[in-house]
Amino acid sequence: MQAQRFQDSDDVSASGYTPTRMQEARPSVKKLEGLSGWGRYPTADTAGIRPEKARDLAPVEGRCLARGLGRAYGDAALLSMGTMLLTERLNRFLDFDDQTGVLRAEAGTSLKDILDAMVPQGWFVPVTPGTKHCTLGGCIASDVHGKNHHRDGTFSAHVPRFSMVLADGTIVQASPIENPELFWATCGGMGLTGVVTEAELKLVPVETAYMKVWHVRSQNLDKTVALLTDPGYDAQYTVAWIDCLAGGSRLGRGIFMAGEHAKKSELSLRILNPLNPPAKGTKPFPVDLPGWALNPMSIKSFNWLYNWIQGSRKEFICSYDQFFYPLDGIHDWNRMYGKRGFLQYQFVLPMRTAFQGTKEILERLSKNRKASFLAVLKRFGPQGQGMLSFPMEGLTLALDIPFTEDLLPFLDGLDDIVMRHGGRIYLAKDARMKPEAFRAGYPRIDEFCDIRKRYDPEGKFDSNLASRLGLCR
Amino acid sequence: MQVSKGPVLIAGATSGIARAISNELAKEGHPIVLAGRDESELQRLASDLSIRTGTEVHTALFDASDPATHPLLLMEASAKAGKLEGAVLAFGYLGDQQLAQTDWQEARKILELNFVSAASLLHVLASDMETRQTGWITVLSSVAGDRGRMSNYVYGSAKGGLTVFLQGLRARLQKSGVHVMTVKPGPVDTAMTFGSDKLPLLADPGDVGAAIVKALKRRKDVVYVPSPWRLIMFVLRTVPEKVFKKTSL
Ligand SMILES: Cc1cc2nc3c(=O)[nH]c(=O)nc-3n(C[C@H](O)[C@H](O)[C@H](O)COP(=O)(O)OP(=O)(O)OC[C@H]3O[C@@H](n4cnc5c(N)ncnc54)[C@H](O)[C@@H]3O)c2cc1C
Ligand SMILES: NC(=O)c1ccc[n+]([C@@H]2O[C@H](COP(=O)([O-])OP(=O)(O)OC[C@H]3O[C@@H](n4cnc5c(N)ncnc54)[C@H](OP(=O)(O)O)[C@@H]3O)[C@@H](O)[C@H]2O)c1
Numbered sequence: 001m002q003a004q005r006f007q008d009s010d011d012v013s014a015s016g017y018t019p020t021r022m023q024e025a026r027p028s029v030k031k032l033e034g035l036s037g038w039g040r041y042p043t044a045d046t047a048g049i050r051p052e053k054a055r056d057l058a059p060v061e062g063r064c065l066a067r068g069l070g071r072a073y074g075d076a077a078l079l080s081m082g083t084m085l086l087t088e089r090l091n092r093f094l095d096f097d098d099q100t101g102v103l104r105a106e107a108g109t110s111l112k113d114i115l116d117a118m119v120p121q122g123w124f125v126p127v128t129p130g131t132k133h134c135t136l137g138g139c140i141a142s143d144v145h146g147k148n149h150h151r152d153g154t155f156s157a158h159v160p161r162f163s164m165v166l167a168d169g170t171i172v173q174a175s176p177i178e179n180p181e182l183f184w185a186t187c188g189g190m191g192l193t194g195v196v197t198e199a200e201l202k203l204v205p206v207e208t209a210y211m212k213v214w215h216v217r218s219q220n221l222d223k224t225v226a227l228l229t230d231p232g233y234d235a236q237y238t239v240a241w242i243d244c245l246a247g248g249s250r251l252g253r254g255i256f257m258a259g260e261h262a263k264k265s266e267l268s269l270r271i272l273n274p275l276n277p278p279a280k281g282t283k284p285f286p287v288d289l290p291g292w293a294l295n296p297m298s299i300k301s302f303n304w305l306y307n308w309i310q311g312s313r314k315e316f317i318c319s320y321d322q323f324f325y326p327l328d329g330i331h332d333w334n335r336m337y338g339k340r341g342f343l344q345y346q347f348v349l350p351m352r353t354a355f356q357g358t359k360e361i362l363e364r365l366s367k368n369r370k371a372s373f374l375a376v377l378k379r380f381g382p383q384g385q386g387m388l389s390f391p392m393e394g395l396t397l398a399l400d401i402p403f404t405e406d407l408l409p410f411l412d413g414l415d416d417i418v419m420r421h422g423g424r425i426y427l428a429k430d431a432r433m434k435p436e437a438f439r440a441g442y443p444r445i446d447e448f449c450d451i452r453k454r455y456d457p458e459g460k461f462d463s464n465l466a467s468r469l470g471l472c473r
Numbered sequence: 474m475q476v477s478k479g480p481v482l483i484a485g486a487t488s489g490i491a492r493a494i495s496n497e498l499a500k501e502g503h504p505i506v507l508a509g510r511d512e513s514e515l516q517r518l519a520s521d522l523s524i525r526t527g528t529e530v531h532t533a534l535f536d537a538s539d540p541a542t543h544p545l546l547l548m549e550a551s552a553k554a555g556k557l558e559g560a561v562l563a564f565g566y567l568g569d570q571q572l573a574q575t576d577w578q579e580a581r582k583i584l585e586l587n588f589v590s591a592a593s594l595l596h597v598l599a600s601d602m603e604t605r606q607t608g609w610i611t612v613l614s615s616v617a618g619d620r621g622r623m624s625n626y627v628y629g630s631a632k633g634g635l636t637v638f639l640q641g642l643r644a645r646l647q648k649s650g651v652h653v654m655t656v657k658p659g660p661v662d663t664a665m666t667f668g669s670d671k672l673p674l675l676a677d678p679g680d681v682g683a684a685i686v687k688a689l690k691r692r693k694d695v696v697y698v699p700s701p702w703r704l705i706m707f708v709l710r711t712v713p714e715k716v717f718k719k720t721s722l
Pocket of ligand 2: 485486487488489490491509510511535536537538539562563564565566567586613614615616657658659660661662663664665666
């Protein structure tokens, strides 16, 4: 059938009425009351549109902000006085080159979409945060890092190019060569330069869907940091869990965890289909637990694990889901923290001050026992080129803390330590930092704001995070 | 059907529910013909499906509201993918009940697209499959067709008409070994319902698509998705008209 006929019938049909195309209608706006990030604090009453087709992903009247799967913890993906552009339905794979591994897909494509389809074909995502329920757009805008940052850098290092729609509705391509300033302002730019509509991601080949993992116990911070930095222990993926309650000589004790993608030859012969592990369903988290519930729970499991790890090196094989996404197995686990939600606090300190600063902060945490329980320590490699990108060469520590009244002043105290040591706090996880702490941590902010001004002079793209931090005043 | 993995036509392939159905069928290895009126979107959906599942995917243009294009659609689909094993009809138009009460063009569009257009395409598909004595047809009707309600009776009556049409067609075609399944979804979280705050508990289109394909494999005649809607509609149908007319449902 020819396109001609199609167009004719689109004008006036035989029956005499003009069929109006659905997409010509104004997009339906939905009220989004009490919308929040993953930490459930803070919330905002706002509204959003949810395009089903990529061409309908465009700025609307007034202010707006793209939102992926809402896995940023605080207010990065919130805009009270404006319209959220929900990208979650825009997840089509558009192109895949099995020579180079480059996948081009719509911005709302999640890492889960990619893993589900591509792992069986022998490909893995190059960088992944601790959840696979996050979108390409969100991973670019937060320039996310994974357990392999020390080797492979951030997400944007694996994004050859993307398309975005700007404040005036024009569509542009950006890459490290084409519109490089826009590219590096957008990687880590928290959605404030425009909306990513499509992106390329260079996948990495894997032989199996399994990981070879080993755990090492460490008695104190010296040992933990040594494990993270000693080339003898290094692996593609490394991270350490820290027991925040331990103090004194055991301050910073923890479990070092390292992993590599398992080769076919390393798997037991019982695994018949190395690229297709049996699917495991996720269990929904049924109710909001009272705020105190998580503490004893996670401390117990930490102690259990700590005691279980006997010798110096326990090696085992597990699925990539178990290694990268232990929390994704419990759907809506953020509800464990109850209605008041929780804060996630993540900072990075440059190598030269990292040990001293981390020690000071761990001392604070172990003294203030009710604040925290478990933290994740990780070594970062060299800083990338994203202007507001979080990682810098050094050590990063991330904690989940249930919300209590005295938490905010406590965290302000931690911010002071971070600032004094030349560090910064991660925007994708922040819900409360003060403008001074932000300015101190992100020295390229003025450069960022110049570019943002050029592409979005009226500040169409905005967020509650940006207003709170006075990002580009 | 467990063994054969013949081509399936998806009419109205850009619909949210259709996308989930196409995905399930493609994963099982059926070649897919995505049909609709939005050419560029069909191309994107085709790339998506073929990269994700590795299956053979074609596209075909047709306008549901123009019955003259329906025989051509069947020809084009069969020419591209081969004789059809199955067809899914997913196009639909919810429209605006308030507007339809004052603007006949809106009412007519709702009635024509959901009933006349569907019947026209079914007419074409039925005689093809009847002649070949094989195949299956799955059609998205709606719970709205189970009882006329103040808030959406124009749409509801078109879907109700479609449901009755399918009952008859099922009886006619079963003699030729052709299976017809009527799907009655409750409210699903797609473009059709997005933003209307009246609707409670929207089902996820992915879950709905999976449930439909599962029912298809079991050769169900009528399926409610999600399944509790069978009971809800049963109860709703038993309320006497005297009482029902006073509700504002
Ligand atoms: C359990 C868990 C573990 C995590 N672990 C890590 C980790 O290890 N490392 C790490 O770096 N992060 C981690 N995160 C944070 C998470 O990876 C980031 O917040 C990520 O941005 C979430 O993606 P999203 O699609 O949900 O984006 P959202 O949360 O919806 O949005 C995040 C930001 O991206 C912007 N954005 C979204 N889509 C677009 C678009 N299309 N165009 C432009 N801007 C857009 C938003 O405006 C917002 O500023 C973790 C989060 C959770 C819940
Ligand atoms: N969503 C629900 O709550 C719900 C409940 C019960 C039943 N249903 C039924 O389920 C089916 C799918 O609905 P959905 O929710 O997935 O809706 P949807 O996403 O809004 O899809 C509607 C589809 O109909 C197509 N269409 C409309 N007019 C057309 C025409 N003239 N020619 C060709 N295609 C046309 C649209 O194509 P374009 O992309 O070109 O616009 C689109 O693909 C419909 O039959 C609907 O009535 C839905």
